[in-house]
Amino acid sequence: MSALRTVRRVFDWKLRGVRWVEIIGLMLVGAMIFSVYLAKAAAASESARIASLERQITENGQRVRLLRAEAARLEQPGRLEALSRAAGLAPVDVHRQATEASLPELAPVPEPEPVVIVSPTVPAAAAPVAGPAAEVAQ
């Protein structure tokens, strides 16, 4: 019962005849309107940016299409063959073709030369000093 009374007292708490509750409510509404305005402004600028990026994508896409078409025109088999023939190229004769498996027959892999590790010949006099250094160098 006392809680209800407290609530009623807060509700009836007034500033120059206006309830505080109403003042706080109005302030909250004002804050909400302002934040909605901010959010909408931000969204509008974002969507303008998205639209400009999409326009750029479309333009780049068109340019890519143009370049692909140009590449396809330059790489068409008829043109390449004419150019190759003009350069004196021709299909490789079967006797000059080889598969990966036949490579060892065509050019045998040379035997690896034995690696000779020459033990350092150290002058007898300097042996106690130079010995550890030579080992490091090995």
Added chain:
Amino acid sequence: MSVHDDPHAWERPAPGRPGGVPLPSWRWLSEAMWRIEHSFGRARADARPEEDTRVRIFVILMLFSAVFVCLALGAANAALLAPRGGVGSIGHPNAVSRADVVDRNGALLATNIVHYGLYIDPAEVWDRRAAAVQIKRALPRVSMAKLNRVLSGDRRLIVMTGLTPGERAAVHALALGGVTFEPEDRRVYPLGASATHVLGVTDTGGQGITGAELAFNQEIRDAGARGESFPLSIDLRVQGVLENELALAVAESQAKGAVGIITDVQTGEILGMASWPTTDRLNRATSAHYEMGSVFKTFTVAAGLDTGRADMNTLFDASQAFMIGNRRITDFHATNQVLTLEEVYLHSSNIGTSRLAVEMGPATMRDYFTRFGLLDAAPIELHESARPRRPTKWDDSTLASLSFGYGIMITPLQMSAAMGALTNGGRYIPLTLRKGGLPGAEARQVVSPQTSLTLLDLLRRNVVRGSGGRAEAPGLRVGGKTGSANKLVNGRYDPTHAVGTFAAVFPADGPVNARRYSILILIDEPGTYPRTGGFVAAPAVGRIADRIAPFLGVQRRADPYRTALGEKIPAFEDVEGDGR
């Protein structure tokens, strides 16, 4: 409140009650309202007038609360659960009206490029004569008459459509007033004449008119809307080799026209299809009819083997001409001896195959020709695929003609499909331009796998020891049959108007379901002598097989007849040496 001051005011009947409003919901609503009104009256009657106001305030409060709750729910729904992407992302960013058409490896065949229409508003042009001269210099293909007409007019008009981006830049760089451009989407075929008959063309409105553009019109548009490209079964490398070699063969034989088709016999996919001359709008591969000559002996022999009426050692008397009524059938290379079926095939004996066909009879021949699809248009997506010209009567003379490829005119595509069926284990698979084969295509068994294997060996032997020797490609086990026919000119078969064909398959060895490719080359009216298929078409087949094998992953290998490098194993000789 004054309305209710009259104590009898609430005694009046509810409106519509006696008349009976037809809709029950309206009736329920009006009753509810009147009940509330009456409750005020009752409250006053019970001397509790403050209840009246309270109830009214409560009702209004509830109404407004309900409206605000609805609004709040709607707003929350719109804010949280709205579909993704509002502004600017309707549709795909790369969407185009028609998708790019690409080959099976993604190489570009057809695309949409933005072109520009050139508009001039003469009111904004300062010096019209100078402008005309400058524009003509920057854009040589513009019509001067049209340009002057627009410049001397009084309103903004189009001068020219289809300016390429380069041309637009050149005109734009003149910095002339009143000159504007408007973008227009245009179909471009960067390969020019290459694969032109397969691709076809579209009209300016973006609808396919011929070829794959027409056959897959809706699918290409749908793929474009999704921003994807549309792949065909064509392999551009194979197509390029086919076109180049076909052009070479035509140049060598001075022919009027030529056709080349390469297919995968196991899937029915077309890897390359060319029709020469490329300037001719007619696609000879799909729409031209030819009597193909001896290539048909393959089907006659296959029918004979498959019915069990003959085997390789069955003997046929080719020692003298075969008489059907007054008609005398002779061999081009008379052997004048009794031949086995194999020799009949390798010597390309008309007498032998005629005897076999007449023995089998019209019902069997017709059955097998139907099975091989020789009596119907080739099943393929292209709308150009034409129906064959079929014989009207099936008497002995017709059967004899059919057995060696006369009396029936078919399209090269039909021949390619039939050769595929004969060499893939006997399954007739509809040809397709779709990458990966026709989805859900059902293969029709036309001959037994055993017959198919026998024919594969026979085709191979025909290249090794028969008329197809010039089609040999080292290590690729090419098998094939030549065909040479004379054309009917003014009612007579004229030997100067011939058709030379070579229907090949490689590799011809291995099991029936091994990867295998068919090559069909047809040379229309060769101008050089000899005009037979073994001379005009077979060399092109050999060169094509040699060049496309690496693309298709066919390894060079030895078979019982030749080494991997093409050297003879036993000493075979070309029995005739003239490639008939």
